[in-house]
Amino acid sequence: MKFTGNWLRKFVDYQCSREELAHQLTMAGLEVESVQPVAPFFDKVVTAEILSVQKHTNADRLKVCEVNVGKYADASLQIVCGAPNVAEGMKVVCALIGARLPELNIKRGKIRGVESFGMLCSAKELGLESEVDGLIELPHDAPVGIDFREYDELNDSVFTLALTPNRADCLGMFGVAREVAAITNNELNLPKIAPVSSEIPDVLQIDVKEPQACPLYCGRIIKGVTVSDVQIPKWMHQALVRAGLRAINPVVDITNYVMLETGQPMHAFDLAKLAEGGGARICVRYADEDERLSLLNGEVIDLRRNFLVIADSTKPLALAGIMGGDESGVVDTTTDIFLESAFFSPTVISGKSFTLGFGSDSSYRFERGVDFSMTRSVLERATALILDVCGGKAGPIVEACDHLPKREAVKVRPERVARILGVNLDIESIAAYFQRLQFSYSVTDGMFHVVPPAARFDLEIEEDFIEELARIHGYDLIPAQLPQASIHMLAEPEIGVSPVEQVRKILIAREYQEVINYTFVDARWETDFVANDSPIKLKNPIANHMSVMRSSLLGGLINNLQFNLNRKQSRVRIFELGSCFLQKNGQEEEIENLAMLCSGSVYPEQWGIADRKIDFYDVKMDVESLLGLQDIEFQLAVHPALHPGKSAKIMLDGEVIGWIGELHPRWLSEYQLSQSAVLCELQINALARKSLPAMQTFSKFPSIRRDISVVVDSSVTAAELLKIMNLEKGNHVSEISLFDLYSGKNLESGKKSLAFRILLRGTEKNLTDQEIDKTISKLIDVVGREFGAILRS
The missing domain is CATH 3.30.56.10 (Phenylalanyl-tRNA Synthetase; Chain B, domain 1)
Incomplete structure (x- = not known):
């Protein structure tokens, strides 16, 4: 929204400077984007009259003029001018000797041997915008010999407001003035709009078929207007140009001026074109599919059913609230008009500019909402101005009103x-x-x-x-006050706590780096790494390789590994915490998972430790550090993404909570990976199942170590032996752990030897040999009974 300070002062006499006003408006929520002077600085430029024009004796294109500048000279001034439109009797703008213009200073001099005592000015020489090529031509009634800045109100400023969409009320001068009056606490002086008396009985029938889309429609006929050879007043022309609009014809200019003044868009139809074919009525309806309309901007559009149009009985005339039609517009030969003022529902106009690819001042206002209480008054205001400028006689206002918005207290x-x-x-x-x-x-x-x-x-x-x-x-x-509240430190429970932050801290401490990948993945990843042939597909994927929702985090980590290896980064330790999406019983389900990937050396390259590659047990140790005191199991199992002999499912309380293993050799070749990796994926909710630590009496007696080595079938796992021994260990055993595995010579085929370290300790006294032997014998008996284990000699 653009307006000038002088225009604003007509409605509210604010006393502050333009900088202060801009600051106050901005602080009140109406951001002032810029404040620019109407014209650049120049002085000693006055209004003048050309008394005579003679040919220059030494130049064909130059003229010697006698110019009257009024009180600024005792006699007429001789000025040499080369403008094409210079003529005797013209009222012009003259720069006197000593004048300072934007790009030059005026001095007394000779032009082709003839003295010149000033310069007749064009708009360009004064830094003004104009469509006329040549001298500025003033009206015939312009006074002679007054400062041109004062005459043309050039000591003014143009304010540009960057209004937010909710402040459509300030898209007119009345609304801006109302705001300035409230902000500065000054009196508001809006013009009183008096009804125009009807001099003719002519009316058009108005048929609003969509009252919810157009709750209020007012119109009237004005006959006998003169469009050609009529000029709008200077003050109106200034307001239009300085607000960024161009003059078209008097009727259109007046409707544009009233729009800028009140914020209410209007439109004028050529009445003769409405009446063609017997269509002497106005209909507000939605367009039919097969209708077309040629608009004022030259666009010819195919109308859609959701486009509201103003039509007569045979054809659409205008896009309601957006733009008038070219065929029914007011032109220089127009003598009778139909003037409309309406309120269109913002929801009907909103979005149409985007659909069409262009907008208008009308649509900009209607889609935000206009003041429907002013609709009829605005029509009276525009009618009075048209009658004053263009003449004619007005008929009565015809109004259709229904479904106006209710304003509840x-x-x-x-x-x-x-x-x-x-x-x-x-x-x-x-x-x-x-x-x-x-x-x-x-x-x-x-x-x-x-x-x-x-x-x-x-x-x-x-x-x-x-x-x-x-x-x-x-x-x-409004003072800046810090909020005051009583704060009490809350106890952190040991169970049921969200593990995400704790998991992140543990993994970062173990040299992992967090990555974040897209939840949209390549469908091939789901097939290869999860054997998921029916992933959740996206209706509108952003790329062909991101067409489905992931059900596992492994694909993203493998892609990260490939990215790093391609850039010679061979030691990779990464993890991701993120959502996965599954289909169960026809329903989509979202779960949170943790995935880890390790590849390359266990330690960064150094001289103190021999290089060793990451293996299954390194990552298994990281998993155990995350799950803490929980009794978890690793059971040999096959997973599509993992090596069939080096993978396991992770069990907790009889439930599978994740997988761990080395990447399948097939995918190393398929995805062109130069080295293998160990991966793990866990359910986040499993990590939250914390076990409360149990207090035990600390023994002051030394521990006793006994080692046993048992021979079992190769199919029996060490975990199975440890589980059964821990269940039967009694009160004296504090720890049982595996420290050796052997298979080969001196053992039968299909057999292996497992060696366990057993620590025993008494809580009230030193254990005797008999007590120790009894406990060890009990452990040997239980593994023999359950798994056929025999003590290795």
């Missing part, structure tokens, strides 16, 4: 105001602010009931009005 509680703003505003102050904003309200039992104005579609709830109070009171007057 909203309760505003002073205590709620104080709580939100942190400032105690008494009832008198709140009432004064509402009065400055021109809100209609009543007070009952200390509570305000405020009716939102028709122009403010952004005011719906109590907090909206509290924000209005804050704006007018001044944000800079």
Whole structure:
């Protein structure tokens, strides 16, 4: 929204400077994007009259002019001019000797031997915009010999507001003036709009077939207008040009001016073109599929069923609230017009500019909401201006009204105001602010009931009005107060705690780096790494290789490994915490998983430790560190992504909570990986199952170690032996651990030897040999009974 300071002063006489006004508007929520002078600096430039024009004796294209500059010279000035439009009797702009213009200074001199005492100016020489090539031609009634800056109101500034979508009420000067009056606490002086008397009985029937889309439509006929050879007033032309609009013809210019003034878009139809084919009526309806419309901007569009149009009985005339049609527009030969002023529902207009690929000043306002209480008054205002400028006679207003938005009163509680703003505003102050904003309200039992104005579609709830109070009171007057609250440290439970942050800290401490991958993955990954032939597919994937939702994190980590290896980074330790998506019984389910990948050396390259590659047991140790005291098992199993002889499922309380193993050799070749890796994937909720530590009496007696070596079938796992021995170990055994595995010579085929270290310790006394032997014999007996284990000699 653009406007000038002088135009604004017609409605509110603010006393502050333009910089102060810009600051106050911005602080009140109406951001002032820029404040620019109407014209660059120049001085000693006056209005003048050309008394005579003679040919230059030494140049064909130059003229010697006698110029009257009024009080600025005792006699006429001789000025040499080469402008093509210079003529005797013209009122022009003259720069006197000593004048300073944007790009030159005027001095007395000779041009081709003829003295010149000044310069007749074009708009370009003064730094002004103009479509005329040549001298600035002033009206015939322009006074002679006054400062041109004063005459053309060039000591003015253009304000540009960067309005947010909710402040459509300030897309007109009335709304801006209302805001400035409220902010500066000055009196608002909007022009009083008087009804125009009807001089002719002519009317058009108005048929609004979609009252919810067009709740209010007003129109009237004006006959006998003159469009050609008529000029709009200078003040109106200035307002249009300085607001960024160009002059078209008097009728269109007046409707544009009224739009800028009130914020209400309007449109004028050539009445003769509406009446063609007997269609002397106006119909507001949705378009038919097979209809087309040629618009004022030259576009010819195929109408859609959701486009609201203004039509007669045979054809569409305009896109409602967006743009008029070219065939029914006002031209120089127009003598009779139909003038419309309407309120269209914002939801009907919203989004149409995007669909069409272009917008308009009308659509910009209607899609945000206009003041429907002013619709009829705006029509009266435009009618009066048209009659003053173009002549003619006006008919009565025809109005169709239904389904207008209801403006219900909203309760505003002073205590709620104080709580939100942190400032105690008494009832008198709140009432004064509402009065400055021109809100209609009543007070009952200390509570305000405020009716939102028709122009403010952004005011719906109590907090909206509290924000209005804050704006007018001044944000800079609201003290910055730190919140006050009592804080009590909460106990951290040992079970049921979200493990995510703890897991992240543990893994980072163990040299892992976190990665974040897309949840959209290549369908090939799901088939290769999870054997998932029916992943959840995306309806609109962002890329062909990101077409499904992942059900495992392994594919992303393998891709990260490939990325690192391609860049000569051979030691990779990464993890990811993220969502996976499964289909169960036809329903999509989201779960949180943790995945880890290790590849390369166990330790960074150094002289103190021999190089060793990561293996299954290194990652197994990391998993055990995450699960802590929980009794987990690793059982040999096959997984699509893992080596069949070097993979295991991770069990907790009889449930599979994850997988661990070395990457399958097939995928090393398939994905061109130069080295293998060990991977692991776990369910996050399994990590949250913490076991409470149990207190045990600390023994002051030394521990006794006994080693046993048993021979079992190769199919029996060490985990199975450890499990059964821990169940039967009794009170004296503090630890049982495996320290050796042997198979080969001196053992039968299909047999292996497992050696266990057993630590025993008494809590009240030293253990005797008999007690120790009894405990060891019990452990040997139980593994022999359950697994056929025999003591190795």
